[in-house]
Amino acid sequence: MVRTSSEFPGIEWVEGTGDFIRIDGEKCTGCADCVRVCLAGCFAVEEKKAKITSLERCMECGACWYVCTGDAVSFSWPRGGTGFRTRWG
Numbered sequence: 001m002v003r004t005s006s007e008f009p010g011i012e013w014v015e016g017t018g019d020f021i022r023i024d025g026e027k028c029t030g031c032a033d034c035v036r037v038c039l040a041g042c043f044a045v046e047e048k049k050a051k052i053t054s055l056e057r058c059m060e061c062g063a064c065w066y067v068c069t070g071d072a073v074s075f076s077w078p079r080g081g082t083g084f085r086t087r088w089g
């Protein structure tokens with residue numbers, strides 16, 4: 001099944017691609033850089049630890065992995081290769 005969002009025209013997401021981003025709670029410092037960098041709003045920080053609220057709108061940019069200086073974010077490609085498509089290729 002494919003989803004779209006009026007907030008991001010031209011983009012669609014394929015459902016069922018799995019949990020391809022994980023947070024190591026032992027390493028997370030609660031700095032919230034992942035929250036600030038994620039345009040899709042996938043993260044929140046609660047009680048000084050990051051958590052993924054939803055990957056439904058993740059655009060697989062890898063910014064959360066890149067920005068995390070604590071090496072707490074791991075990123076692997078979604079099941080099936082990608083769960084994110086644009087009309088531009």
Ligand code: SF4
Binds near residue numbers: 027029045049067073
């Ligand atoms: S950027 Fe990394 S260390 Fe900072 S809150 Fe997010 S997961 Fe935790």
Ligand code: SF4
Binds near residue numbers: 060
């Ligand atoms: S890969 Fe990009 S869109 Fe997906 S959760 Fe990380 S920062 Fe957000």
